[in-house]
Amino acid sequence: MNRRDRRRQLAELPKAPDLSARFANDVKIATTLHKQGRLKEAVDVYRKVVKVYEGHPDVRVAWSNLGAALQGLGKFDDAVIALKKARALKPDHPPPHHNLGMALLQQNKLEEALESLTRAIELDPNFHDAWVGLGIACEKLGDMGRAEDACRRALAADPRSLQARFNLANVLRQTGRPDAAKAELEACLAQEPNFAEAIYTLGRLEEVGGNPAAAAERYLATLKLVPQAEPVHNQLGQALQALAERDPEQARRLAATWRETYPDSPIAQHRAAALLGEGTTRASDDFLVNQFNPFAEIYDEAMAAVDNHAPELLLAALGKVLGEPTGGLSVLDAGCGTGLLAPGLKPYAKALTGVDLSPGMVEKARARGLYDSLEVAELTAWLAGQAGRFDLMAAGDVLPYLGDLAGPVSTLAGALAPGGTLGLTAERLEEGTWTLLPTGRYSHSETYLRQVLESAGLTVATLHEEVLRREGGEPVVGYVVVAGKA
Numbered sequence: 174m175n176r177r178d179r180r181r182q183l184a185e186l187p188k189a190p191d192l193s194a195r196f197a198n199d200v201k202i203a204t205t206l207h208k209q210g211r212l213k214e215a216v217d218v219y220r221k222v223v224k225v226y227e228g229h230p231d232v233r234v235a236w237s238n239l240g241a242a243l244q245g246l247g248k249f250d251d252a253v254i255a256l257k258k259a260r261a262l263k264p265d266h267p268p269p270h271h272n273l274g275m276a277l278l279q280q281n282k283l284e285e286a287l288e289s290l291t292r293a294i295e296l297d298p299n300f301h302d303a304w305v306g307l308g309i310a311c312e313k314l315g316d317m318g319r320a321e322d323a324c325r326r327a328l329a330a331d332p333r334s335l336q337a338r339f340n341l342a343n344v345l346r347q348t349g350r351p352d353a354a355k356a357e358l359e360a361c362l363a364q365e366p367n368f369a370e371a372i373y374t375l376g377r378l379e380e381v382g383g384n385p386a387a388a389a390e391r392y393l394a395t396l397k398l399v400p401q402a403e404p405v406h407n408q409l410g411q412a413l414q415a416l417a418e419r420d421p422e423q424a425r426r427l428a429a430t431w432r433e434t435y436p437d438s439p440i441a442q443h444r445a446a447a448l449l450g451e452g453t454t455r456a457s458d459d460f461l462v463n464q465f466n467p468f469a470e471i472y473d474e475a476m477a478a479v480d481n482h483a484p485e486l487l488l489a490a491l492g493k494v495l496g497e498p499t500g501g502l503s504v505l506d507a508g509c510g511t512g513l514l515a516p517g518l519k520p521y522a523k524a525l526t527g528v529d530l531s532p533g534m535v536e537k538a539r540a541r542g543l544y545d546s547l548e549v550a551e552l553t554a555w556l557a558g559q560a561g562r563f564d565l566m567a568a569g570d571v572l573p574y575l576g577d578l579a580g581p582v583s584t585l586a587g588a589l590a591p592g593g594t595l596g597l598t599a600e601r602l603e604e605g606t607w608t609l610l611p612t613g614r615y616s617h618s619e620t621y622l623r624q625v626l627e628s629a630g631l632t633v634a635t636l637h638e639e640v641l642r643r644e645g646g647e648p649v650v651g652y653v654v655v656a657g658k659a
Contacts (some may be wrong), residue, residue: 196226200235207242215242223258233262237269244323245275252276260289268296275306278313286310301330301337308340312347320344320631335361339371376412385415389427396435403440403463410444414611415645417448425449439463444613453611455581456574458551460613461530465510469533472511481642483598483651487569488517490653491596494634495565502564504555507552507585509572512538519543521565528555553581559588568597573614576607578625586629589658595631597641598641600651612644624650631656 183309197453199222206215219239226232238258243249256273260487263269274289287310293303323343327337342357355378361371376391392409399405409431417424425448432445441460446453456464468475498520506514509527519525528548529535535549548555552571566589575581585595602608609615619636626633634655641651 192226192229196222196229196231199226200238203235204238207238212242212245216246233259233269236262237272240272240498241278243428244279244424249276249280266295267300270296271300271303271530272302274310278306278310281313283310283314287314299330301327301334304330305334305337305340308344312340312344317344317348319368321348322330323596329374333364335365335368339368339374342371346374346378348516351382354378366506367398369395369402372398372406376408380415381411385412386420386423388412389416393431393434400435401438403438404467406438406440406444407464407467410440410448410613413444413448414613417611418645447609447613448611450609451574451578454575454577455615456613458530461574462532464613465531466533469511469531469537472534472537473513476513476642479642479644481588482639483641483653484513484517484569486639486641486653487567487596487598488514489593490635490637490655491517491567494657495594503562503587503590505559505563505566506544507556507566507568509538509544509547510534510570512543513540514567514569515541515543518565518567526563528552536597542628553584556584556588561588563588563595564590566593566595568595570598572597572599572617576605576609577617578617578621579628582625583630586631586658589631591658593658594634594655595658596653596655598651598653600641600649601638617652619652622654626654626656631658 199218203215203218203222206218217238219235219242222235223239225331226235236255236259240252240259243252243255253273253276254271256276259272260269270289270293274286274293277286277289290303290307290310293300297303304323304327308320308327311317311320311323321341324337324341324344327334328341331337336360336453338357342361343353345354345357355375358371358375361368372391373395376388376395379391379557380388389409389412392405392412395405396402396409413424413428416427428448429444431441435441439457440463443456443460465472500520501523502521504518504522504525506512506518506525506527509515511530512527515525515527515538522545524545525543526546527535527538527544528550529538530549530551532549535547538544538545566585568585572578585640589595599622600614600616602611602618605618606615606621607615622636623633634657636652636654638650639653639659640648642649644651
């Protein structure tokens with residue numbers, strides 16, 4: 174049936190003597206579209222059905238299905254309106270309360286979701302899906318005891334529920350019971366061997382438990398099922414980095430397999446090259462975007478967890494050279510990330526610009542409300558068109574993703590106005606020029622940094638060692654550098 178035929182049929186509905194039969198048929202038309210994934214068409218039909226059959230005793234079914242289809246389209250506000258309508262039409266019917274609760278969960282309206290899901294369970298104490306939803310809501314609210322109870326009640330309602338068992342494993346993991354969590358995850362895999370999330374979570378448990386080899390094997394097994402999951406590639410790189418400290422040969426063997434198996438993964442290619450000691454001159458754009466986009470939401474918290482002091486160290490060094498800020502400078506936060514430097518740079522700026530390659534990181538920076546403009550761009554390409562524009566440029570944590578610095582530093586210097594100042598951080602290399610570390614980051618020697626800065630026409634005002642952050646509990650020593658342009 175095409176769209177015109179459906180419209181003609183719906184237009185004739187009020188004239189139909191067998192209204193209940195026609196209602197059932199037309200809801201079936203909408204649900205068929207819904208099941209086929211043709212959500213926009215399904216929504217269109219559901220909307221017409223709820224309008225035409227407004228007084229039908231079962232129209233709540235169409236309202237409820239309309240809400241579910243709108244959820245599938247990501248239109249959560251509209252979905253909540255439809256689901257509240259379904260609930261109001263039959264408040265003692267459990268499914269609308271459950272559906273509404275799940276829509277509210279997607280909006281992160283946790284207390285309201287909890288209320289709706291609790292009501293669904295009050296109406297039907299064996300409502301498996303509502304118990305699952307309640308467990309998720311309680312976990313997000315931090316009520317882990319109630320979350321565990323909800324997961325177990327869901328399993329009592331349906332002992333073969335993979336979702337309930339997996340959620341229970343996550344609650345057990347978060348409450349410090351790794352062995353119990355592993356047992357639940359293994360039970361999931363006994364039932365569904367290709368459950369990628371369960372395999373990945375077992376890898377995380379192995380990694381946290383100090384077994385990077387077993388973790389790496391789990392991550393490789395996960396990637397066989399979801400080969401384009403870059404966050405899994407990233408976690409595998411972390412596990413292999415830890416393994417390289419214990420068993421370098423096994424780490425190299427697994428890294429070689431990883432790189433060969435996933436030639437299209439920028440993270441696999443870059444991190445494996447680092448582990449195999451095959452230096453590249455810089456991290457690729459694709460690597461940086463895939464590394465940082467999924468990381469953007471938790472980046473600030475992750476940096477705090479590793480005692481990342483690089484931003485305040487760089488700002489302190491700039492302050493000593495520049496003195497008190499007067500707010501009159503054109504300032505660039507180069508590789509701005511989520512904007513950790515912005516609060517310290519803003520007082521210097523008549524205009525503060527941020528540039529980063531990762532759209533996700535730029536959106537987090539934008540949320541700070543401190544930048545006058547933000548650009549999603551590869552830094553050196555963007556700077557090529559900004560000759561002499563900036564009085565002050567800060568490049569925090571940019572150099573660790575560049576090996577050969579001659580070209581990038583020259584480009585940075587070219588964008589500085591006469592008398593301008595450049596601040597940057599780098600990880601320390603004892604000797605040589607630069608190297609690609611097993612972490613996938615680059616380190617540079619002091620001699621090399623001075624050389625490239627001077628070759629770019631910059632005069633070093635200060636270059637000193639600091640502990641920038643911690644990696645695996647160990648201090649990462651680097652350089653904080655401020656240089657000026659005559």
